[in-house]
């Protein structure tokens with residue numbers, strides 16, 4: 001029989017243990033071991049059966065047993081203590097509460113996916129996990145953030161394999177009542193609801209679910225509600241499921257609906273209005289349009305004024321240099337939806353212009369979400385230093401006339417939420433044993449005090465735990481692929497707890513090159529089967545359902561792993577998710593990453609490996625490009641010499657094999673050493689074996705130096721100081737006195753923009769340099785500039801100078817301001833200034849004019865510059 005309708009009945013807990021409900025729904029349990037241990041202790045068997053999900057667990061314990069627990073005074077006391085601890089965590093002042101008044105009172109963080117725990121499968125990969133880690137670190141630091149996203153009925157797909165190793169996708173439907181979510185309700189008990197108009201007189205309604213991520217509320221919009229037609233109900237069916245209109249409607253709901261949901265939440269909960277809006281990747285960009293709509297409608301601002309006001313307090317983070325990762329719609333689609341009345345009072349052509357690819361190589365029919373994101377935010381960033389460089393180049397068309405280095409996109413390197421990703425055994429040994437706490441700026445350098453033997457034996461335990469998990473998963477996978485138990489005895493002994501274990505897991509877009517290791521299968525086989533220094537590999541990853549190239553890579557890989565000759569040394573684990581990752585990272589000795597540089601924006605999985613003592617073996621891309629230091633792992637060289645794609649893969653794969661053969665494997669198995677700690681080898685289990693002291697010193701160095709650098713707390717700290725605070729200050733200034741500054745700025749911008757085509761540097765001369773210029777000589781530059789109607793205070797006239805290349809391009813540039821000395825009439829002005837020649841070799845300078853206004857965050861912001 002099949003049910004025609006399904007719902008989850010929430011357990012009513014006896015009074016004395018009622019706080020368990022809150023402990024189960026506040027997701028802090030996902031990074032708070034004592035809470036998980038409390039649930040496990042109540043009934044270990046049911047805890048395992050409910051896949052360590054507290055809500056499912058409470059729903060599975062019988063009423064009789066709950067009653068028994070409620071009468072057990074020891075249990076009641078433990079529950080009370082845990083609830084008290086949670087309450088303390090939620091209320092106590094933390095890092096952020098020590099900041100100045102300038103810090104924003106509230107920050108809204110919009111993202112299309114959030115990866116918080118496997119129990120809430122609302123993520124596909126790095127972007128979602130990062131968003132989850134952002135919320136968790138914000139909670140730990142007391143940053144007053146509110147997350148906004150969508151609740152997908154089936155989340156992302158579950159992956160399994162067919163007999164012939166082709167990825168199979170299933171979409172188990174989630175019941176929100178069975179998830180750690182609370183429906184937001186009006187005071188009269190009815191569900192709070194937002195509504196957006198759709199074309200053809202239809203409407204889109206959505207309810208708002210709240211997940212509690214520690215101190216941080218996460219609002220998730222759900223369109224599967226009564227009152228919607230079937231098509232509207234299906235808008236939040238799956239994450240990255242459809243394309244075209246389906247995807248566009250998801251993004252309209254996320255951005256426009258998300259702001260409306262925030263306003264309802266503010267009204268019902270009394271939290272302050274967000275002072276900063278953070279758009280995590282282009283998908284959420286429509287939030288800026290909704291804010292403009294609000295300002296036009298309620299404050300009677302013009303488009304330009306509302307845009308200026310909204311931009312000041314908006315931060316945009318771009319996450320990918322891969323074109324396929326950027327949403328592009330047809331302008332006609334956007335027009336179709338907005339003409340249905342999504343943003344009354346907002347001219348549709350202005351919206352279309354925001355996403356317009358109005359630069360060389362752009363497509364004039366296309367609406368680009370990343371481009372809109374950049375135009376709607378006064379502050380933008382990439383997610384690693386190298387990614388900042390790549391993004392400045394990639395989007396430089398939006399700032400014509402500026403050098404790439406001047407494009408106003410900064411970078412904040414991603415981080416990982418340490419309490420989520422560090423194995424409890426590692427934090428016990430490195431942090432807690434010396435009296436530290438993960439929550440209070442842990443001192444990672446304490447790792448140097450741990451005896452080598454102890455650290456090595458911990459690494460062995462973690463490796464063994466991974467191997468147990470791998471055996472279980474490989475057996476389950478083969479059963480799904482149609483094998484009988486009798487054929488599967490071999491799975492009980494795959495992988496060896498004493499063999500160098502290398503992990504590779506991530507989404508499978510082609511640029512991540514899952515199958516690079518297969519480039520020379522014979523060589524890989526030799527590495528796996530080496531008698532003295534074997535390696536073993538654990539691999540996982542999902543391919544996007546529409547990406548057959550990715551699925552083919554998985555198939556190639558899995559077919560290789562199916563070979564009876566090597567299958568004890570290499571395993572592919574289906575359905576990569578947070579639960580798997582938490583065993584995988586700590587269990588791997590080496591974390592492998594070989595993307596096509598520079599397409600990996602940051603990458604965070606190597607960071608998760610590092611905090612557990614894994615060494616990275618990676619292409620110098622993303623975070624590794626800035627954090628590799630020669631002693632914390634290995635860099636796979638990049639063939640960037642103009643080789644073809646095929647040659648490049650050959651060269652880089654060969655380099656990878658070579659590193660594994662010559663450096664990684666020998667060092668892992670290396671014996672002896674002269675370091676003092678090697679003396680502690682007495683603790684080793686095999687009497688005549690020694691410890692790989694060089695390897696262990698690399699582990700210690702990795703943990704001590706990368707621990708603080710890769711943590712999400714460091715990342716939040718950067719966001720708060722470099723982006724949130726400046727955005728809040730700018731946002732407050734621009735709305736003060738009934739938007740006085742927004743009005744002035746908007747008027748100034750249109751004046752400057754109108755004057756710009758006429759403005760010109762008419763003549764430049766210089767005095768002071770002899771025939772034979774020397775370092776230290778001073779050059780007085782005089783520039784005659786026609787400012788049209790602008791005043792000399794509207795602009796910065798500067799001499800930009802640097803090394804002159806053969807093409808006359810300037811590099812390593814610097815600039816000095818020239819000052820107005822004479823008004824020559826008719827809009828013409830003379831500017832002069834001194835420039836000191838500070839370098840030898842070929843030297844050049846130019847004069848240029850840029851708009852200048854204290855309300856600009858960056859001189860390149862308006863994309864206006866005129867050079868001599």
Ligand SMILES: *Cc1c(COP(=O)(O)O)cnc(C)c1O
Pocket residue numbers: 124125126127129505506507576577578581602603604605606608
């Ligand atoms: C960390 C993580 C990712 C992201 O990994 P990248 O290295 O950034 O690609 C994806 N999925 C899961 C389950 C993760 O834990």
